[in-house]
Amino acid sequence: MTRAMNRLTLSEQFFRDQALAHASGGMSTVLNRFSLVGRMLASEIMRAGFVGKLGYTGTTNVQDEDVRALDVISNDTVLQVFDSMPLVCGIASEEMEGVHYPSGSEEGKYLIACDPLDGSGNVDVAGQIGTIFGVYRRRSASGKPPLDDFLQPARNLIAAGYILYGPCTMLVYTAGGPVNGFTLDRSIGTFFLTHPNIRIPEGTGSYSVNEANEKKWDAKTQAMVRAFRQQETDCGKRAARYAGALVGDFHRTLLKGGIYMYPGEVKKPSGKLRLLYENGPLGFICEKAGGAASDGTQPILDIVPNELHQRTPLFLGSKGDVAEAVRRLS
């Protein structure tokens, strides 16, 4: 197998980006720690079936969702990698009700918001799953960061990324500049740059939504999705694709164009997906790649969270697709 040794590794590319952005070195350390999370979880996921780590633990998380063994392993891996990490003073996670404060890091300047294992429903069927993360700068001067430090709009993110565990393991991130994609060469445990400066295409791709929820939507949402399904949208014809994992559906949308939607429902107007560690980081990446992210009425990046696990509807993808979806909802 020829390894593309002429490709840049994650660190080399990041240092190039940072040199251009005249940024400090701290972010490269945090990003390299997430590449370690990716390598560790890729290995855990590959072995889960052999060591009885698939399936449920019999407990529920703060979201009142059944917890899978890999949910716990993923969250523990993130905490383990960032514990005693002097740069990170607090971690918010889908799997934890409150904030985790890495030991001895009260003076750290970064905050992490993370969905350690997105797409849990795909775990037992060898489907795509992922890790989503966002990095904020603390607002408080020092000491244990107050909850308010986490309640920042995604436009304040200084970096965001995701790791996709599928036929290959990819890490896609932006530190405010270009969106770069790296593929893991498992034989040497190194991420190599394979998708430099990703730009989301316009006028092509797929629409991605769980249409089984149609009866739960209001009339405008039903009509909007029907327009995509019947290829009657102004933005052009779209194929239908739904992986059941936000990271997988977003990655395809980012590379091929189109729109991912998780609309609000009549009885659950905020929908299912969480603002701080799912919609915000992916919306930040999408905008940096030339796309758009909305909750149906306003840009995701402008929404100030009122609590760690706040949910919002999500319309994410090519500018033209998102604009038309929002217009049809108004």
Ligand code: FBP
């Ligand atoms: P978690 O698995 O992290 O809870 O994420 C929610 C999620 O699995 C998304 O990844 C996915 O897009 C969506 O829920 C699927 O929801 P549904 O099964 O209702 O279509």
